[in-house]
Amino acid sequence: MTGTHATQDGSGLFSVHGRTALVTGGARGVGALIAQALVEAGATVYLTSRDAAAAEKTAARLSLLGECFPLSADLATEEGCRALAEELTGRTGRLHLLVNGAGTLHSAPLEEFGDAGWDRVLQVNLKAVFHLTRFLRPALEAAAEPGDPARVVTIGATDGLHLPSAEAYSHAAGTAAxxxxxxxxxxxxAPRIAVNAVALGPFGPFGPFASDAPPGRPAADTVLRTPLGRAGGLDDLAGIIRFLGSRASAYLTGTVIPLDGGLALTR
Known part of the structure; x- marks a missing residue:
């Protein structure tokens, strides 16, 4: 059976059933929503957090829906990225989907924005994306099939697409990078690995930035400026992540997809 409808064995065009995914920053916030969307669709998901207890708690909850396993990782160093890659490949030799969901944010007035506001943000939001992709390349290539590459998806924000109003200099510059x-x-x-990015707008009840930040509802004025008139939710994330992880996106690479209700276009 072919076409757009999922089959019982998960071979449908938009299916991620039976695929293996790693979601960094998957213990809370947007990262947890992404992990949930993949688990509910039948993927085997490994989620990470630098907070081991948080990773275990979220994985235990999602394990009621499907296969989900916690991993503790601090992505603020190259060594931490290498250790995560080695632990994952020790558990599974094939990785169909790497979701770089971990992120952090620093905001301060220009006069007070020193190196402390740059170092960890760029390490986690930018360098970790590079290092994890590099270290996990063998596992990704092992999962690739002719016409259906493995996928790397990095979760960013629309601050990399337009001039942000907040004084989060390192975050905006890092997202554009x-x-x-x-x-x-x-x-x-290419052709064995496809790499794309998603630029998030306001997502409630979480902000559009760090997966490891405490929950915080997006500012009301930001939501009101969104042409579609609301913050994003689980279904919005599920749609784009399942698409990017499935055969439906096999001919898509090198793209940055705004998922922001039209905010970047009109801001």
Missing amino acids: VHQLTRQLAGRL
């Missing part, structure tokens, strides 16, 4: 890194890696890793 992620977009360029996405294009460069897409060209380098």
Whole structure:
């Protein structure tokens, strides 16, 4: 059976059933929603957090829906990224989907924005994307099939597409850099690995930034400026992540997809 409808064995065009995914920053916030969307669709999901207890708690909850396993990882160093890659490949030799969902945010007035506001943000939001992709390349290539590459999807924000109002200088610059890194890696890793990015707008009850930040509802004025008039939710994330992880996106690489209700276009 072919076409757009899922079959019982999960071979439908938009299916991620039976695929293996790693979601960094998957213990809370947007990362947890992404992990849930993949688990509910039949993927085997490994989620990470630097907070081991948080990772275990979220994985235990999602395990009621499907296969989900926690991993503790601090992506603020190259060594931490390497250790995560080694632990994952020790458990599974094939990785169909890497979701770079971990992120952090620093905001301060220009006069007070020193190195402390740059170092960890760029390490986690930008460098970790590069290092994890590099270290997990063998596992990703092992999962690739002719016409259906493995996938790398990096979760960013629309601050990399327009001039942000918040004084989060390192976050906005780092997100724009992620977009360029996405294009460069897409060209380098094709045809066995496809690389894309998603630029998030306001997502409730979470902000559009860090997966490891405490929950915080997006500012009401930001939601009101969104042409579609609301913050994003689980179904919005599920749709784009399942698409990017399935055969439906097999001919798509090097793209940055705004998922923001039209905010970047009109801001």
